Amino acid sequence: MSGEKPIEVLQGVDFAIRSGESSSIQGESGCGKSTFLHLLAGLDSPSSGSVLWEGIDLKSLDNAALAKKRGSLVGMVFQSYYLVPELRALENVLLAARISGILNQDTEKKARELLDRVGLTDRLSSLPSTLSGGERQRVAIARALISSPKALLADEPTGNLDEETGDSIMELLLDLCDEEEVALVLVTHNPSYANRQDRAWRLTQGRLEEQS
Amino acid sequence: MIKAPGMPWYIYIALRHLFPQGKRFPVFTFMSIAGVALGVAVLIVVNSVFSGFGHELRNKIADAYGDLRVVNNQSYLYDPDSLAESLEASEKIERAVPYAHGVVMLLYRNKPLYPLIEGVDVRSDAELAKYETYLISGSMDDLDDDSILLSVGFASQLNLAPGDEVDVYTPLMGLRLKDSGGDEVVLPRLLRVAGIYQTGWQRADENTVICTLRLMQDLYDLGEGAHGLRVELKDGIDADRAAVEITESLGRPFYARSWMESQAEFLSVLQFEKRMMFFLLFIIVIVAAFSIMSSLLIFVIRKTREIGLFAAMGATSRQVAGCFCFQGLIVGVTGTFTGFCLGFTLLEFRTQITKAISWSMGVSDSMKEIYAFSYLPVHVDPFDLIIISVLSILVALLAGLVPAYRASKLEPVEALRSE
Numbered sequence: 001m002s003g004e005k006p007i008e009v010l011q012g013v014d015f016a017i018r019s020g021e022s023s024s025i026q027g028e029s030g031c032g033k034s035t036f037l038h039l040l041a042g043l044d045s046p047s048s049g050s051v052l053w054e055g056i057d058l059k060s061l062d063n064a065a066l067a068k069k070r071g072s073l074v075g076m077v078f079q080s081y082y083l084v085p086e087l088r089a090l091e092n093v094l095l096a097a098r099i100s101g102i103l104n105q106d107t108e109k110k111a112r113e114l115l116d117r118v119g120l121t122d123r124l125s126s127l128p129s130t131l132s133g134g135e136r137q138r139v140a141i142a143r144a145l146i147s148s149p150k151a152l153l154a155d156e157p158t159g160n161l162d163e164e165t166g167d168s169i170m171e172l173l174l175d176l177c178d179e180e181e182v183a184l185v186l187v188t189h190n191p192s193y194a195n196r197q198d199r200a201w202r203l204t205q206g207r208l209e210e211q212s
Numbered sequence: 213m214i215k216a217p218g219m220p221w222y223i224y225i226a227l228r229h230l231f232p233q234g235k236r237f238p239v240f241t242f243m244s245i246a247g248v249a250l251g252v253a254v255l256i257v258v259n260s261v262f263s264g265f266g267h268e269l270r271n272k273i274a275d276a277y278g279d280l281r282v283v284n285n286q287s288y289l290y291d292p293d294s295l296a297e298s299l300e301a302s303e304k305i306e307r308a309v310p311y312a313h314g315v316v317m318l319l320y321r322n323k324p325l326y327p328l329i330e331g332v333d334v335r336s337d338a339e340l341a342k343y344e345t346y347l348i349s350g351s352m353d354d355l356d357d358d359s360i361l362l363s364v365g366f367a368s369q370l371n372l373a374p375g376d377e378v379d380v381y382t383p384l385m386g387l388r389l390k391d392s393g394g395d396e397v398v399l400p401r402l403l404r405v406a407g408i409y410q411t412g413w414q415r416a417d418e419n420t421v422i423c424t425l426r427l428m429q430d431l432y433d434l435g436e437g438a439h440g441l442r443v444e445l446k447d448g449i450d451a452d453r454a455a456v457e458i459t460e461s462l463g464r465p466f467y468a469r470s471w472m473e474s475q476a477e478f479l480s481v482l483q484f485e486k487r488m489m490f491f492l493l494f495i496i497v498i499v500a501a502f503s504i505m506s507s508l509l510i511f512v513i514r515k516t517r518e519i520g521l522f523a524a525m526g527a528t529s530r531q532v533a534g535c536f537c538f539q540g541l542i543v544g545v546t547g548t549f550t551g552f553c554l555g556f557t558l559l560e561f562r563t564q565i566t567k568a569i570s571w572s573m574g575v576s577d578s579m580k581e582i583y584a585f586s587y588l589p590v591h592v593d594p595f596d597l598i599i600i601s602v603l604s605i606l607v608a609l610l611a612g613l614v615p616a617y618r619a620s621k622l623e624p625v626e627a628l629r630s631e
Contacts, residue, residue, distance in 0.1 A: 034629075043524060043624040064528050071526020078628070082521040084225070086232040091215070098221035099525045127234050147526075 011206040022184040024194035027203035071100035075144030079159040083128040114142035134165035151183040222535035247500030252551025264589030272412040278442035286465040292438040310438035312428040319379040331428025350374035350407020359406035361422035501611035508615035520627030533620035540612015544605040
């Protein structure tokens with residue numbers, strides 16, 4: 001006998017996003033925003049329904065193929081940055097390229113450019129422990145974009161930052177997604193950030209509704 | 213410059229986990245490697261010393277016994293010189309020297325003892341030279357047909373020294389007395405102690421007397437005969453195989469027995485002791501492996517969110533497992549290499565270490581009294597080194613498998629959510 005009763009987090013969700021578009025997801029804590037992002041990233045699979053990347057149903061992919069596709073199509077930014085503490089800033093950015101198997105001179109050049117773009121030219125060799133929260137999130141954003149993903153999924157990227165730093169991070173994120181023509185799905189509690197996206201959605205009681 | 217661009221990410225991360233950059237001292241790595249290294253070092257030192265003792269003892273047994281001995285199973289050799297000459301014609305044989313052996317009663321100050329007695333052919337320069345190296349007092353020049361050499365154990369039992377005289381009775385004297393019906397007076401042979409020797413082979417040193425072959429022929433009424441031939445083989449010739457070949461070529465009733473066959477029981481005990489010691493000491497490596505496993509398991513728990521991150525960046529669960537498995541492998545390889553360095557350093561300075569231990573415990577460091585070695589013998593067997601390194605690395609690798617399996621089974625979503 002199973003001791004836990006299954007909880008239906010998302011119901012009847014219909015969501016699509018194209019290259020260069022941005023969408024925000026708002027909702028109360030625990031409403032399923034992160035679960036929604038994990039489904040989009042293929043880290044979790046829905047009990048019913050399907051998630052399609054460039055028209056391919058993720059259910060049709062085996063674990064290795066899904067992992068490979070995730071590495072090339074999706075970049076993720078987390079509230080807690082999740083940098084590898086043993087790696088320096090540049091190495092953290094290049095780690096995503098290593099995992100995707102695209103590490104070469106060009107990706108190194110791109111990593112340096114991205115870190116330059118996020119204002120960390122002088123901190124390439126810094127370990128995460130020596131960086132501020134804002135700097136860590138900048139490294140995480142550069143890492144998410146190194147593999148030239150089609151979509152960037154950001155889970156409350158400013159949640160751990162003060163307002164001023166959060167604003168600058170958000171500016172940077174939006175500018176970079178615009179420059180790289182990357183689709184952005186932003187989970188946020190901040191209405192001003194949410195309203196700056198092309199489309200704003202609210203997740204309530206498992207249902208995703210677009211805000212007018 | 214990109215570091216190790218062609219290196220798979222899981223190996224790269226494994227190395228970074230074990231040897232982090234910056235000022236952080238890798239305590240986990242150090243302790244894990246030290247555990248394996250200590251186990252390997254102890255295994256190398258003890259195994260090499262055990263092999264050294266075994267090797268020395270084998271050499272001493274082979275020296276004292278000869279590579280092999282040829283006997284006539286039905287009687288003694290009536291013409292040992294011609295048989296020796298025919299054997300020495302073989303390109304595998306260095307020399308063949310007649311010998312005779314038996315038991316005598318030796319009486320000194322009314323105290324009887326029953327040593328083994330062996331007559332050696334003093335016409336052979338090689339035989340003389342060999343016993344010269346064993347002598348610890350007296351001189352081979354003094355050994356004639358009226359004198360004997362005493363083993364060190366035997367001499368100490370009777371408190372005999374070179375120059376002392378002893379009475380020797382042989383079994384033939386008893387037979388002669390019996391045959392004469394008590395009419396004949398049988399007198400013992402008065403023999404002088406020419407020297408005291410120690411071969412290092414305990415059995416020979418406990419209770420053996422050496423005399424000339426001529427004397428032995430007199431005592432045992434052998435005429436020009438001998439009980440057998442002691443054969444020394446040329447370097448690199450296998451004694452067991454040579455014994456079989458000689459037995460086949462001479463035919464019955466001759467039989468050649470190698471020193472290994474004659475001491476098979478003793479040699480198997482030596483080998484058994486060495487194996488048991490290896491097994492017991494390998495437990496140290498197994499304990500070290502459990503330490504690696506527990507450290508890596510804790511590491512997996514600490515790195516749970518990182519494992520989720522790897523999955524989010526496109527890593528497969530097999531690659532994640534590889535990352536932790538490789539950490540066990542690196543610890544195993546580095547620990548084994550360090551253990552080799554440590555072990556060989558200890559072996560290099562064994563004399564100084566032995567002296568220091570003896571000095572600190574206030575005991576004599578001379579092993580000559582016990583083993584007839586003036587040094588700690590060491591013999592490094594390449595096969596032992598291969599076994600030690602392969603098993604140590606394998607055990608460390610296995611220790612990494614459990615944490616690796618646990619890491620690979622983490623659901624990415626759960627891993628990212630973990631606190």
